[in-house]
Amino acid sequence: MTAEPDQGKPAIELRGVVKRFGEITAVDGLDLDVPEGTCLGLLGPNGAGKSTTMRLLTGQAIADSGELRALGYELPREAKTARGEMGVVPQLDNLDVDVSVEDNLKVFARLYRVADVEEAVDRALATARLEGRRGDAVDELSGGMRRRLLLARGLLHRPRLLLLDEPTVGLDPQIRTELWTLIDGLRSEGTTILMSTHYIEEAERLADEVALMTAGKVIARGRPAELIAAHAGRETAEVYAPPARLAEVRAAAVAEGLAVRPAGPAIAIVGAEKAANGVVPPEAIRRAASLEDVFVLLTGEEAE
Amino acid sequence: MSQTRMRRLEPAAIGGVMSRELANFRSFWKATTFSSVLEPIVYLLAFGLGLGATVVNQVEGLDYVEFVGTGMVATAVIFSSAFPAMFGTFVKHRFQRTYDAILAAPVDVEELVTAEMLWIGIRAGVYGSFPLVVTFFFGLDPTPGMLLVPLFCFVTALAFAAFGIAIAATVAKIDQFNYVTTLVITPLFLVAGTFFPIQGLPEGVQAAAQLNPLHHLVELVRHASFGFEGLDLVRLAVLVAFAAVLWRVAVNRMTKRLID
Numbered sequence: 001m002t003a004e005p006d007q008g009k010p011a012i013e014l015r016g017v018v019k020r021f022g023e024i025t026a027v028d029g030l031d032l033d034v035p036e037g038t039c040l041g042l043l044g045p046n047g048a049g050k051s052t053t054m055r056l057l058t059g060q061a062i063a064d065s066g067e068l069r070a071l072g073y074e075l076p077r078e079a080k081t082a083r084g085e086m087g088v089v090p091q092l093d094n095l096d097v098d099v100s101v102e103d104n105l106k107v108f109a110r111l112y113r114v115a116d117v118e119e120a121v122d123r124a125l126a127t128a129r130l131e132g133r134r135g136d137a138v139d140e141l142s143g144g145m146r147r148r149l150l151l152a153r154g155l156l157h158r159p160r161l162l163l164l165d166e167p168t169v170g171l172d173p174q175i176r177t178e179l180w181t182l183i184d185g186l187r188s189e190g191t192t193i194l195m196s197t198h199y200i201e202e203a204e205r206l207a208d209e210v211a212l213m214t215a216g217k218v219i220a221r222g223r224p225a226e227l228i229a230a231h232a233g234r235e236t237a238e239v240y241a242p243p244a245r246l247a248e249v250r251a252a253a254v255a256e257g258l259a260v261r262p263a264g265p266a267i268a269i270v271g272a273e274k275a276a277n278g279v280v281p282p283e284a285i286r287r288a289a290s291l292e293d294v295f296v297l298l299t300g301e302e303a304e
Numbered sequence: 305m306s307q308t309r310m311r312r313l314e315p316a317a318i319g320g321v322m323s324r325e326l327a328n329f330r331s332f333w334k335a336t337t338f339s340s341v342l343e344p345i346v347y348l349l350a351f352g353l354g355l356g357a358t359v360v361n362q363v364e365g366l367d368y369v370e371f372v373g374t375g376m377v378a379t380a381v382i383f384s385s386a387f388p389a390m391f392g393t394f395v396k397h398r399f400q401r402t403y404d405a406i407l408a409a410p411v412d413v414e415e416l417v418t419a420e421m422l423w424i425g426i427r428a429g430v431y432g433s434f435p436l437v438v439t440f441f442f443g444l445d446p447t448p449g450m451l452l453v454p455l456f457c458f459v460t461a462l463a464f465a466a467f468g469i470a471i472a473a474t475v476a477k478i479d480q481f482n483y484v485t486t487l488v489i490t491p492l493f494l495v496a497g498t499f500f501p502i503q504g505l506p507e508g509v510q511a512a513a514q515l516n517p518l519h520h521l522v523e524l525v526r527h528a529s530f531g532f533e534g535l536d537l538v539r540l541a542v543l544v545a546f547a548a549v550l551w552r553v554a555v556n557r558m559t560k561r562l563i564d
Contacts, residue, residue: 021564052564058408061564080410088408094401096324098331107327110320111409137331154408 009072011036011161011192012057017066019052019216026052028216030066036160039183039193041207043200043291045299049216050196051091054165057194058083071161084113087159089151091166097139101130104138105153112157120156127182128152144175151182162186164195168202180205200292210291214299224291231297232259232289233271237280240266252279261296270297313418317411321419324406329427336431340384344376344435348442351499364501366530373439375498377453377525378460378518381432382493385424385461389468390481393420393558397472403562413559421465421551428461429454436525449528456528459543460521466550473557497522517546 012034019027027049034040042050055061057070059079068075073082095104105124109117125131128148130141138146147168154162167183168176183206187193197203203210204224212220212227220227239249246267250260256279259270270293272280280286329336348369356368363371396402406416433454440446471484495502495509496518502510513519520539527536 019564055564060404060407060562080412083408084410086408090401090404090408092401094405096328096400096402099327103327107320107324108405108409110323111317111406111411113316113410 009036010034011071012194013067013069014053014056015067017053017056017068018064019049019056019061020064026216027056027063030213030217032211032218034192034194036192037190038208039187039195039206041203041210042194042196042213043198043203043210043295044196044213045198048213048299050213051165052216053213054088054163054194054196057163058086058088084157085160087154087157087162089154089162089164089167091169093146093150095138095146095150095153098137100135100137101125101141101149102134104149105156108153109156114157124149124152124156127155143171144178147171147175147179148182151179155186159191161192161194164193166197167195168197168199176202200290200295204291212295212298219298220294227294228289228291232293233273234289235271235273235286236289236293237269237272237275237284237286238263238266239269239281239284241281241283249281259297261293263296268293268296312412313415317415318419318422320409321406321411321416322423324402325420325423336384340380340431340434341438343383344373344380344438347376347379348373348435348438352442366526367443369442370439370444370529371526372499373435373442373444374526374529375496375522376435376439377432377457378496378498378521379493380435381428381457381460381521382464382489382518384431385428385464386468386489388427389420389424389465390472390484391478393469393472394475394478394481397561398478407562413562414555416562417466417469417555417558418551420469421462421554424465424468425458425462428465429458432457432461436529444529447529449532452528453525456521456524456540456543459540459547460517462547463517463543463550466547466554469554470550470557473554473561492516492518495519517543 010033012032014030014032017027017030018025030049030053032053042053044050052061056063056068057075059076059082062076070082071085073079075082096107102121102125105121106117109120114120125134128145128151130145130149130152133141133145138149141149151167164183168179171179180202183193183195187206193206195202195206207224209222210224210227211218220231222230239246241249249269250267253260253269253275256276258272258275258279261268261270269275269280269284270289272284272286352369352372356372360368362368403416407413436444436450436453471481475481495505495513496516497513498518502513502519505513520542524536524539527533
């Protein structure tokens with residue numbers, strides 16, 4: 001398993017990748033590099049092409065054009081070999097619910113050709129903190145436990161690259177934090193991670209770099225702080241008021257050349273530190289600019 | 305491991321997928337086994353004793369209960385192969401997303417389909433033989449040739465497993481299995497020579513029955529019980545050919561369904 005690291009080579013290299021489903025172009029000329037040992041957060045609204053990108057990387061979808069490499073293997077030709085060194089944690093739970101925790105892990109240890117199945121299963125149980133539930137059917141586990149098991153299953157063979165597709169979607173905040181700790185631990189150990197998410201906070205907490213994806217392309221990429229500085233400035237002012245008042249404030253800000261975005265019932269004036277006196281009303285709540293500001297400005301869609 | 309490029313049809317991949325089926329089977333084998341034993345008993349009582357005692361005594365020189373008992377092997381095989389393949393494949397793909405999980409590991413569609421077929425084949429090889437064992441208690445005498453029956457069942461079940469997988473990979477909705485059951489499976493098992501000899505049917509139907517794998521299985525099982533004939537090798541070859549062709553069709557259909 002301990003292959004010589006491909007020094008200086010990216011773990012993932014995508015060049016001009018296009019994937020169409022009939023009339024829909026899900027991935028539209030995507031270029032993406034993920035350096036070894038880093039965590040890249042793929043951030044984008046639903047339908048941006050994040051899941052399709054993941055499936056292209058496992059060979060479960062075949063690109064119409066473009067070049068794809070994962071861990072040095074050419075895709076889809078060498079996808080099966082690449083999958084042997086890749087762990088995948090899917091967005092939707094696909095555990096065998098009538099089967100015990102242990103047997104779920106054993107089956108995948110075999111599928112991943114792990115030499116010492118018992119050792120791998122024990123290690124996975126420890127990762128998922130499910131040592132006490134070894135013999136229980138998956139059906140009897142809580143949602144958080146199932147999620148941890150799903151992650152541990154993808155780590156049985158100590159993969160060099162981990163694909164996380166919306167790892168915490170639909171989980172309550174406490175379980176989400178728990179999983180973040182687990183994922184952060186893997187990152188510190190040097191596992192390369194590509195994580196798709198539409199939770200801004202998840203990307204901010206876990207990713208070394210964030211790639212903002214919309215309509216099948218990466219439209220911005222960088223460290224979260226760099227992206228914020230480049231696209232949103234320092235300060236954002238949120239204004240909560242009746243619609244008529246919001247329209248006035250918006251018009252004034254736009255006249256000043258400031259970007260204004262919707263923020264649920266409110267509006268947010270981005271780059272408020274540059275505003276002339278009186279443009280940002282006194283009742284506005286000023287806060288540090290966030291990745292969410294960048295996301296909404298660039299994609300035109302509100303994130304969660 | 306990173307050094308070895310992976311090959312086609314790796315035993316480790318096929319065995320891994322089959323071990324998943326085995327792990328799942330442990331949670332429901334009792335119900336399956338119960339119905340597989342009880343069903344031939346019910347049929348033998350109803351048809352064998354019912355019809356045999358009141359309407360027909362002997363068919364082709366056999367007691368009717370022996371005729372039906374040996375023929376029912378084919379019924380058991382198709383019911384324990386085509387249906388699990390159709391429903392199982394559809395459910396694992398669409399509802400449980402099992403195949404998404406498996407194909408994210410170093411397993412390809414060909415290995416997945418092959419493993420599913422082998423698993424169903426082995427299961428149906430065992431369950432298909434149950435009616436024969438049940439018929440022992442209704443007066444059928446065991447013969448050495450019968451030891452080959454699980455093999456005949458296995459080969460036939462491979463073909464119907466592949467058929468079921470291919471259908472599941474083709475339909476859009478699970479309700480569409482009704483068409484397949486009514487138009488394909490029911491005629492196949494009725495006109496296999498299980499309950500009545502096909503020699504009594506119109507010539508066109510008799511010719512069509514030669515294309516029915518179940519008919520060949522019925523003949524093989526009867527001959528295993530009452531004496532083989534030379535043509536039986538051809539029958540076995542036909543069953544192997546059905547399985548081989550349908551295997552490729554199933555791999556092809558599943559690749560279309562599972563790989564975008």
